[in-house]
Amino acid sequence: MSSTEINYRDFVTYVHDKFKEELTADEIEEILYLEESYNKDSPASLGKSLYLTRLVFLGTKRSGDKIDFDQKLHHGINAWIADNHKGKSTIFKIIKFALTGNDSIKKDIKSWIEEILLEFTIGKVTYTCYIDRTGRDKGSLYRFSIDQYNSYKSEFKLDTIEKKVEFSFNSRQDLEEKLQNFFFDQFSFYNLKYSQKSSVKDSFELNTSSLSWSTYFKSIYLESSNYEHLFFEQEKLGLQGKKIFEMVLGLPLTYPINMLKLQLDRVNESIGKVKLVDKSRMDTAKSSKDVLEKRYQEILEEQESVKKNLEINFEERPLIEEYSSLQEKVNQIRKNHRDLTELYQSEKSRLLSMEEEFCNLKSDRKKVDAEIIRLQKQELNMELYKQSQSFFTNLDIKTCPHCEIKVSEAKKEKEKDQHICSLCGEEPTEQKIEESEILQKSGQIQQEIKSHSARLKKIVENLGKKSLLIEEIKKNVEDYSVTISSIQSIDLYNKRLKEIEDEIARIGREREKYKNPLEKKELLIKEEAVVNFQLEEIKRNESSIVSVEIHSLNLKKAVLDYALYALERKRIVLNKDILSKLETLILKEVNVFGLKSITTVAISDKYELIFTQNDVQIGFNDLSEGEKLRAKLAFYLSLIQLDIEHSLGRHPRFLIFDSPGSEEMVPQHLKGLAEIFKDINDRFENELQIFVGTALREFSQITGKDRTFIKEEDEFVF
Template structure:
């Protein structure tokens, strides 16, 4: 047996011996049995690495400009240098999408891209991932190069290459599932699970989640937003960072510890629910007990009232007689009041109608008076016209008032016959009005005026009569109003009537209640007996809440806890050599990167990095931003070196650093980071592959010229 494995049967015996008095060996095995072997994990390297060979993608920008990005890449360090927001991160996110199916490309860039080709090599086999983004994502992973893919597509000979198709997909969900299965098989990864408690207060519900290939990829793609964390910002949820670490190293016993922890969480969930149910039962019994005791007290009082009610007389006859007399008196008073009120309202309506008629007559009078005045003005105008016409008709002009020449008889004759003025010689277009016509108009106006004056006289007579009628109505209305307010108020009688009614109803309720009590006497006696029995049963149940089910759950929890502690203790022994080698690699790299203030590094039993800095133990989160970046780089590089130098671990030897150095703006530190990358390239260029994207021009010399892709200022990568 491999020294890094455990004997499953011996482990079962070890756990059973601790609980032999309470459980059988078979029952222990039923609790600890898993679908796969306890020795599933192995830290031994598979000797495989992931190498990207070429990235090609095409599309059309929002401006309508078409683009083709086609770039070969190499082992060692490849660096993209361009200003911020010019497409470096998009390059890395496209690579991530092609390798995981997880699409994090910016929403405004995503519609641009129509096709993606990524050529990569694992071991000695070359693959091409093809994604068509026109509509629903579709494509596949093929065991040949991009050039071969293009050739087959151009010649329509894909049917001849069926054996070289790794898989194909018709939507993104299929792609994510199949690419995960592909890489899990290539690097012997599998899904680790973790539980999370429901966020609702006082809830014991647990949700089970899984670490996907996209999550493990966070140990490859180091995004700028996560440089302050060793893995990523949410790594503490379900201890995801620890689980990534365990998977990348292939630490022995990772699988059984993970699965038994899930079982433990489920048992704790069940215990929590059971306790909640038992608590709910107790609370229900308590509430029920309070209710039963309250009802018992009510029954006792009602039986007592039954005894007391036999001594009470229920005589309401005098009240009924008084009520009837008052009721008749109030009705008669209200009837008289209604008669007077109706007479007053009728007179008021007549007065309103008469006043409205009066107002209408006054309006008619004003209109007719206005018409008469207008007619008189027209008569006056005709009279004035008639007088002026007579004056000018009898006037004879003998001499021109301007030149004093005499007007000849011929001109006078022409004026009469031809209407040509004897003075100015102009022909007159206007004809003189006939005096008879004027007299006729005057007579018509006089007749019309006389009619209006007669009408006005008639309206004046009617108005006089209406004013007299209104005066009479007002006096009559005042008399009716005086009668309506002279009635004696009935409020006192009404109040007394209400009091009598309340007293009669009270006596009626007492009589009814007593009658009901008499009818329910036997029921009260039976109900009292039932209530006493139920209260006695509740008292018995309170002592029986802790059931056998809870005892079995607690035993299962203790078995799992003991087994987990034993496995974790064993894993510390099995992994001591692996972790010791990794610690040594990390501290060597940290010192090589200039962090001499860190004296030593330890990996705790919980797989957390502990740094001894100036003699004080600190965690990763306690380091400065510049220290975090160097330590993170040293950590991931050491994971790869563990594979290269000791054939341990399963890291694909491929890293993406997006915008490192954003916190390293001090020239001295920036130069140090540049030297680090240059040193890595010199030492490991044929044994790993690292992509670096940065806006810092200082990184332009960290690798070979053919691996350096520099864009001028303000130019896009694609």
């Protein structure tokens, strides 16, 4: 490798010499190949600076007041002095938005702004960024001044000047992307990348992020919240602060080191994933080993069992005899139970039949009783009829009871012969029942009563007999039920029978198992050999289960580590001159800014500022708050001076200091800080541009009156 620059072919050969036993030159080149040149970076200045010349923005406040801000900007220091929360930071955030597309304007103020025009120059070209905020952000970057823009607009010629349009955009994201491409091209910046571990627990996944133009702009716009840090609050995330430093200086080999480190992170990610898979394989192998070892012990035990039991005599006769005896007992119990159950069921059926007959007899008795009562009533009626007829038949009517006319004997005779009433002369419609008929009918009724009475007597006798028989049958049923309940249970016998059956079956299986003991022994010996071989294989592979893939990845990691180490060493040599010049400039400025106790400034291999203060080495974060502000101001001013005095670095020579001095609580320190800015303006007025926004009236004399924009107490900037 050359001591002044890197030759890619020589570098590949250099790395291959280290790994030639394992990798070919082509394989090394495949690992080290990058899309762009290893010598992409150069610290040589491009001779360009960013110079803002005019800012215009229009809109309407919530109160209805119109906003018509139009301010020309100058070289050197431009200072805005106004009370806090009066719009200074908003001015800077509008500038930041117009230069980066990154909108950090407060939401309540953002809605006020309708149009933004920012005029600036890079080299000899003047640009105007126009942003229309009335809807979705849209506009263009023009290659002419705001005055020309207004002229074209008034003449309705904006749509006819395509050659003067650098680009147009239709959204904030579109603006951000196109501004990044524009400024990257102007100052030879590009996206440095870094990887971040996924936030998912136990995950090996890496997310790749990159530094954008908005991130690099933090080396231009120094916000009040970041004065405690050299770059910004989260500068250590992905080493962004270091990467900004590398980019602004254009340090050689920044690109290949960044890309190879990113590739190394990906390799480490893959190694982690593969190791996780290998761990799973090892766990599987261990599980298989446990199973095989268990089976191996079982084989040994079976072999011992075969050896001991080759002469075992299996005798199940006592069990068979016991089984037969128990079976007879069970059968006898079942027979007794069955016989008694049959008798019980027979008596139950007989009882039901008797009870049915008894009920029928009771019903018959009821019917016969009713019939006898009916006949007795009929007999009584006949007797009454007979008596009444006899009375009226023997009655001799002399005169009519109504008219007292005498009844003649002739009528009486006629009544007797012709049955015509001797009084009314009418023949009766009902036949008169003769006494003989009445006597005959009464005799029949008496005969029926006698017959029914005899039947009733017989029924009563049968009911008595049936009742006695029913009681007897009920007693028999109860006796049979008690006897059945007292029969011995066969559950215990059945349980024992099942045990005997199982034991006889087991003996049968054992007999079958040892039917051919020699054959069984041979099979166990063979299985023992197979299992033993498998266990030996697992033991041999336990220490070398790492896959071919992990070996390949580790080799690739080693190549990248070696290549990065070589590039880092080479870069130390290549950067020595520029870093030495920067260290000298920073030391000079911190001393000028009053930090006389700092005697040396060094930049470490990790691009960290190391100060020697009172013979003690400290870092930037070890400084006091006031010292940090001075050191940070000295650092950024030195970056610009590096370009001015040595034509090195790529800083645009433009800085914004938002509210510096808030840490300077002592009046004389505030005065000293104001003098620092005045000194900077006096020395570099035509070489750079710095915007300062502060509420400190001590800063009113740091620059010319035409570049000092002072607002009265409680007055807004716009």
